[in-house]
Amino acid sequence: MAWEEWEQLKAQAADPRHSTRMQLNQYVAAPGGGGDTKGDLVVGHKDLEAVGKAAHDLFDDFTNYSGHARVASESAAGGLKGEGFALGGALEHVTERWNEQARTLLDACAHISNHLRYTKNQHAADDSYIAGAVSSIATLDEGFDNRRGY
Template sequence: MAWDEWEQLKAQAAERHSTKMELNQLPADPGGSGGGDSPQGDLRVSQKDLAAVGDAAYQLHQDFTHYSTYARSASLTAAGGLKKQGFALGAALDHVAERWADQTRSLLDATAHISNHLDYTKGAHAGDEVYIADSISSISTLDDGFDHRSGHS
């Protein structure tokens, strides 16, 4: 492909597709985020959703631990064999296996962090639910007291 042909193809592609950014979103609610049938502004997640993400992170952690250990072991064995036979590739493969171990630790730490954080979030939100329920219960008790005193019972 000649340079001129490449430039022509780029120009045609630019004509077909604007370079502006497009966001997939609901139109802005002119009345704010509350009220109406619009769920906009409300973040909802169920404990089932959190549990599924936490379970997936845990399973990834378990599986990757198993398979990465096997891959590293096989690489180190191959590296040792190549070094014994005098191949420079053995030292390079040994270096790759060590870098693999570093990257594996990073991924395993991240998946453990996700799983642990979701467990913490689940407990924290459960505590928030109890606090909110107690607060609302207290308010209704106060309301009953005011209604009783004003004769609206």
Template sequence: MAWDEWEQLKAKAAQNQSARMQLNHVTPDNGGGESTRGDLTVHQEDLSAIGSAAHELRQDFSRFSDHARMSSIKAAGGLKTEGFDIGAALDHVAERWVDQVQSLLDACAHISNHLRYTENQHAADESYIAGTLSSISQLDQGFDERKGS
């Protein structure tokens, strides 16, 4: 590599350096005047509605899926009695159905319980914060009284 070629490469690298990407920085404005930083907002009504829907889905699906399972088992038994090999296959499907139903029921219960816990925890946090702020307000009032304000 010749000296001139080396100097050209260094100059080109220096020019490109100003346009490189920075990964440790978020631009303060995304061009639309809105901040690129978002805040998580949780409303108790939303948590309660989702938790209730999950609980209701669990109750309804448990009841209706049992009807499907029982019908499948009855049909499988009838087919096996008549000598059809598909009866054993249907019985196998009914067994797998039970496993899948249980997975869905567990997931619904988990969602419902977690949202109920989250709702209760947020209420406890709100109460704690209100109590803390109230205490600070009372302290300030006491200092103001002592100063004669």
């Protein structure tokens, strides 16, 4: 790189119209100077509860309705197969696949509901731990202040 080229690049970098600024350890401010943004994802307890409840309701409802469909399909497949219809074997195959897919969906719903319940409990435990740690620090500070005679 020639000296003139280096000087030109330095001048361009210093030009406020072409300036690229580095930002360390902060979230890019919102246009208009809104200083309230922190850049963290915020999800309220109500949001998590709604998702967990929807997953739990889907689990309950789907268990009920898919159970009726399973019993009816197995009965129909058995009847058709017993009468010698090839359709009975095909319906039996479809019923088996349906049951596998239904179990997969139910497992996913249970996983979502259980994970959100666990997350809620874990956050409550973390909040309790942090509150205890902070109050311990405040008590320790108070003890030092008392010792100094403040």
